[in-house]
Amino acid sequence: MQQMSLAEEYNQQGRGLYGLDKYDEALDFFRKAEEKDPSYLRTYINKAELYITTHQLDKAKEELNKVLYLDKNNGEANFHLGNIAYLEQDAKMAVSYLTKAYNSDYRNPRTAYHLACLYIDMHKDEQALFYLNKLLKEDPFQVEARLRKMEILVGMRKYEEALRNADEMIELLPDTFEGYHYKFVTLLGLQRYPEAKQAIERAMELFPDDLGFVYDLIKYYEQVEEYDRAMELIDDRFQANAQDRRSIRKEKAKLMFAMGKADETKELLESIVAEDYDDEMCYCLMQVYGGFGEYDKALECCRKIIEGGRDSQYYYSAVYHEAVACDRLERKKEAEEKYRRAANTFRMASARHPGMLGLYLYRALCYRRLGEYDRAMEMTDYLITISDQKFGEAYFVKGLIYEDLNDEKKAREYKEKGLAMSTVLNQFFSL
Numbered sequence: 001m002q003q004m005s006l007a008e009e010y011n012q013q014g015r016g017l018y019g020l021d022k023y024d025e026a027l028d029f030f031r032k033a034e035e036k037d038p039s040y041l042r043t044y045i046n047k048a049e050l051y052i053t054t055h056q057l058d059k060a061k062e063e064l065n066k067v068l069y070l071d072k073n074n075g076e077a078n079f080h081l082g083n084i085a086y087l088e089q090d091a092k093m094a095v096s097y098l099t100k101a102y103n104s105d106y107r108n109p110r111t112a113y114h115l116a117c118l119y120i121d122m123h124k125d126e127q128a129l130f131y132l133n134k135l136l137k138e139d140p141f142q143v144e145a146r147l148r149k150m151e152i153l154v155g156m157r158k159y160e161e162a163l164r165n166a167d168e169m170i171e172l173l174p175d176t177f178e179g180y181h182y183k184f185v186t187l188l189g190l191q192r193y194p195e196a197k198q199a200i201e202r203a204m205e206l207f208p209d210d211l212g213f214v215y216d217l218i219k220y221y222e223q224v225e226e227y228d229r230a231m232e233l234i235d236d237r238f239q240a241n242a243q244d245r246r247s248i249r250k251e252k253a254k255l256m257f258a259m260g261k262a263d264e265t266k267e268l269l270e271s272i273v274a275e276d277y278d279d280e281m282c283y284c285l286m287q288v289y290g291g292f293g294e295y296d297k298a299l300e301c302c303r304k305i306i307e308g309g310r311d312s313q314y315y316y317s318a319v320y321h322e323a324v325a326c327d328r329l330e331r332k333k334e335a336e337e338k339y340r341r342a343a344n345t346f347r348m349a350s351a352r353h354p355g356m357l358g359l360y361l362y363r364a365l366c367y368r369r370l371g372e373y374d375r376a377m378e379m380t381d382y383l384i385t386i387s388d389q390k391f392g393e394a395y396f397v398k399g400l401i402y403e404d405l406n407d408e409k410k411a412r413e414y415k416e417k418g419l420a421m422s423t424v425l426n427q428f429f430s431l
Contacts, residue, residue: 007037011046018046023054041067041074048080057084075106082111086118094118102131109135113145123353125152140168143176150182156355157390159189177207184216193224211237218251227259246276253284262291279305279314286321290328299325311349313358319345320362327369339366357383357391364397368404376401392421 004012014029027050033043044063051060061084067077082097095118102111112135119128132149135142146169153162163186169179180203187196197220204213214237221230234252249272256265269285286301302325305318323338343366350359364379380401383394396418403411 005037005040007033007040007043010036011040011042014046018050018053023050026050039070041070045076045080048077052080052084057087060084073100073104075101075104075111076108078104079106079108079111083114086114091118091122109139109142113142116145116148120148120152123355125156125355128152140172143169143173143178146173147178147182150178150186154182154185154189157189157387159186162186163190177203177210177212180206181212181216184220188220188223193220196220215247215251218255222255222258227255230255231259250281253281257284257288262288266292273301277304279308279310279312283314283317286318290321290325293328295325295328299329311353313356316346316349316356316359316362320365323366323369336370339369342366343370357387361391361393361397364394364401368397368401373401373405390421392418394418395421 010029010033014026014033017023017026017029027047030043030047030050033040034047037043044066048060048063048067051057051063061081064077064081064084067074068081071077078097078101082094082101085091085094085097095115098111098115098118101108102115112131116128116131116135119125119131129149129152132145132152135145136149139145146165150162150165150169153159153165162182166179166183166186169176170183173179180199184196184199184203187193187199197217200213200216200220203210204217207213214233218230218233221227221233231252234248234255249268253265253268253272256268266285266288269281269288272281273285282301282305286298286305289295289298289301299322302318302322305314306322309315319342323335323342326338327335343363346359346363346366350356350363353359360379360383364376364383367373367376367379377398380394380398383391384398387394395414399411399414399416399418402408402414
C-alpha cells in the first residue's frame, strides 16, 4: 500500500475541519500542505472550494489559476472557474470554462446542467437541449434536467416532444408532480382538451393539496371558454387561502379580462398595481387602458415597465406599445421616433437573444408603422420559416401588411390563418 504523503494527510485533515465549518482551521492545514508539496493540485482545489463557500471569489480564482498553471486542462478547476464566472454574470467566460471542463476527463453531471442553464439564460435553446439530452442519457433520473428540457420544448411549442418527455418522467418518477403538470400543459397546447382534463383530474387525485393543479384546471376552463366554472373554482378553492391572495387576485384579473368584463378588470388591476406592483399586472393594465382608448394612461404603464429595465417580454412589449400610444394620441413625430428607436432596440436584443422570436414580430410591426413594408415582410417571412409555419402571429401581421398594400384577398387569407393559429393576438391593444 502506497504511503500517504504529508501534503495528502494535511489535505485530509483540512477537509475534515472544512466539513465541520471550521474554515480558519481548515485553511491552516491546506497552507501546511502547500508548503510541503507546492505541486500537489488537490491543495489548491480545496482552498478554492473553501474560498467559494466563504464568498471570497477573487482568492478562489487565484487558487484555481495555480492549478491551471500546473495543468492547463484540469477539468475541475475549469468547472469551478465557470461557476464563479456565472456568479459574476460573465456568461461568455462561464461558457468557455465549463465547455473546457465538459470536454476534459472531469466527469461531473453538474457541468452539463450548468452549461444548459447558461444557454437558457442566453436564449440559445438548441444548445441548452444538447447538454440536457447528454445529461439525461447518462442519468435519466435527473429531475431538474427533465424539467428544464420540458420548459424549453413548451416554449418552442414542440408539444409532441414535450409530451413524450412528460410521459417518460411520470413513468420513471411517478411521485414527482411536475411531470403531470407538463403533461397537462402539452395536451392543452395540442388542443387535446378531453385528455388535458383527464390528466389534470388525475393529478389532483394524486396530489390533492397542491394548489398548482387548481391553477392548471382554471387555465383549462379559460382555454375552453368555460369562464364561469373557472371563476367558481377561484372562489371555492382560494378564498380561504390568505397567503395566496396575491396570486389569486392576479388570476382573477386575467380571467375577468378574458371574459370581457372590462370595467371590473380595470378596477381590480388598478388596485393590484397600486398595492403590489409587478410588470405582468402593469402590462395587463396597459392592455385594458388601450382597449378603453385611454392611451395617456396606457403610456404611463409603458413608461413604468420601461423604467424597471428588466429584460423580459413585458419590457419589449412596453417599448412597442409606447410608440403605439403616442401614435394614437396623434403625437405623430414622437411616435415615428419611438418606432425607429424600438425597431433598433429589438434588432440589438434579437442579436443577444436569437431564440426570442417575438422580437422579430415587434420589428415587423414597427417597420409596418413606418411604411417600410419590404423590411416588415422580411421579418414575417423569417418567422414563418424558422417556426416551421407554426407562428400564427407572423401570418396575421403579414395580413396587416397586405391590408396596407390594398391587397384585400391576401390580407384576408393571412389574417384568418393567423387568427386560427394564435392564442396571444389579444395581447396587442393596437396592431
